[in-house]
Amino acid sequence: MRKQADIAIIGIGVTKFGELFHQSYDDLVRDAAMQAITDAQISIDDIEAAWLSTAFPEIGVFKGRSGMDLCEPLSLYNIPVTRVSNYCASGADAIRNAANALRAGECDVAMALGVEKLRDRQPQDSIVKMMVEYGHPFLQKGFTAAGTFAIYASRIMHEYGVKREDISAISAKNHYHGSLNKKAHHQKCCTIDEVMASPMVADPLTVMDSCATTDGAACVIMVRAEDVDKHKHNPVLIKGIGLSIATGWDMPFFDPNHDFLSFQATRNAAKTAYLQAGITKPIDEIDLIEVHDCFSIVELLTYEDLGLCKQGEAKDLIRGKETQLGGKIPVNVSGGLLSCGHPVGATGIRMVVEVANHLRGTAGDRQVKNAKRGLTHNIGGPGAIASVIILEK
């Protein structure tokens, strides 16, 4: 791999996450985009290329099937716009594509915008329905999204002595962080006991171990680092981006080589991003991390996959409160997906905006002190695709 030129984020925007029945898909696009454009102090038509991340148009409002669903709400025409779809890594992949186009010189100002509208549906007419009625008619029938990750928990608990309390402690921690985030879907603290007592979804994961389906959008404006106007912008640098597909939708569940103890995709993506950013001891060299905690077990596994600790030792990080705000390496100070919710296409970009706020020192109550370097992580499809982005001040 050749050395990657630094890319700067000069504008960030994120909507409130939640059940946004009063805002349409187009409203969310406008909301996030105009925040970022205003922050970057540019005009709409300064954008020369854009990437739109929406993962599930068909279970939302049939919007986001092409790049034009970004153009229309903004009247941003006559430029190339591409829709990106890569399950839960869609948002991060939009940023990766924008960065690469800037490096290639296709454009000088790029926008990556993620948006997902999951709540304009009837009850039970959502992702569960997708798992029940669509997809392969034989393979994996019976799984919900929670189940595909819960099955990892069975092995982790079996092999490493992880307890249900450890898994639910992730949720309690992130809900505490979420209580400090005015844009989170759920802004309420909870105890480990409350997490464990909430209704079971897929053993050992309860409702409160699972993220919500949520509406929301997030946006970043990116330029090459050398083009930053130092008087105007408060830039955050992208120092590394890794994206990897390490298995398929069905394959892990039918692959005798798979141990259900880690996500190879995360390991691959982290390796690439660490190499680009020159990181060798992540736990000492990174100040905060946004992990894809779609279900609490995923955050626990990811500690190991990101190299924060040895295999089997993730439980010690959570037991020692090392990943809580004020700990050695705060994880998901935004509240994570567990508090913010998970508008799939927007989540990866929402995380980058979160880390950018900490690096700028504008994160408010949940500010990580002296944050100089942060990491965002996404995984999806389930466990097949992962992305890691390294951001620096």
Place this chain on the structure above:
Amino acid sequence: MSYIKSYGIAFPQFRIEDCVLHPKGRKGVMKAVCYPDEDIITLAFESANKIPKESIDGIFFATATPVFHNRYHASFIADRLNLSPGILALDFTMSSRSGTDALLLANELINSGKYMNILVIASDAHYPEIGRETSTPFGHGACSVLLSNEKGFAEISSSNTVSSSFAEEFIYKGEYIQFDPRFSRDAGFKTNLVAALKTLDSSRSSFDSVIVNSLYSRMAGPFFAKAGFEERQFSNDVIINKTGNTGTAHALFLLLNDLELEKKEILLADYTNGTNLFKIKNNLPPEHKPLQEQINNYDLVRSYQDYLIMRKAGDFNSPGYHTKEMFSSEMMQEREKESLLYLKGLKCESCGTIYYLKSAQCKKCKRTTFSEVQLKDTGTVYAITNEHYFPASFPPISMVVVDLDGGGRMTVQQTDTMYPDKNEIKIGSKVKLVLRKMIENDAKPNYFWKAKQL
């Protein structure tokens, strides 16, 4: 002369007692009843799956409760069993006598010399009207009998049929049962059986077992006595109180029961809408007694409500498959049946890793040459979760990652788990794959593998 070379039995795991079906019902009197993912197809498959298939050149399917109206169940099952394509496949239906009708024709065809090995399957899953279960005989089950021209443990030395115009079943008219046994008992049962017995040319005393399969079998005594039989020769139906009356399969169950009980000379009279009469000689009793094993291995349904949920998942009045807008996947079922149905996997020729799903290269050693292997249908649970929100008759559904004995891995649902408090499956448990119904669709339901704890 034809021989019974092999046979197989399938009852659902669950039984319901008459006292659960109705407050006045008897305790200890049970009906075998299908789990929601079972039907006559899955029962038939289970009963036939272990029978040697190599030389089968004909398959007959008998049922009085068909699920298809546009294809033969026999040809559908032949495909599921991976029998030679295009073999003789016929259905026998409309009467509960059709089980022995199939046996009779199979015997005649083998006697003619044109066919060598015919698989006779009888499978019934009759659901009475809700609330009237104890006033009509029902019970679910299937059996398969391989009839051959090669010597087997029992031989059919003669078969005969005398038809009648009377239907002897209960007739439902709206909510009422029309059932007047007097005329049909006299003009049908008695007249017809007496006529059938006249065709019998052997000495009455040579039989050590006489089976009369009929709703009125208890009334057969007087005219069997008149025809020269003694009371001690009669074989009581000991199955009906353990599984219910299993329709087309019932006469065959009674026959197999006597074979397992080592009766030597058997007379089988199967009466409905006419009589089929067989003389069977038991040469060498089978070592395994699958019928006895399955009759005595069951779980009880605890409440009438559970039973209602077992039926049709809420759509009680649906006579067959009701349409849901789902992926029927007829094309996929045909295209990928080697793996989906026959459990064929791929073995890496270099490192020996066995895969259930196709891929261009081995994930372990990166080589690209594979050979086809037959996967086993037993294995060990590697990982597990219970899905509480996946739609199911009896949630939660357990999803299990199974390492198959001899290699290969599959992830499937666990089945026959009505009561979570009785489900002891965990990492390391041994399981067996069974073919069950995944999705109902009026065109072609999806049958796929599920795991059953051993």
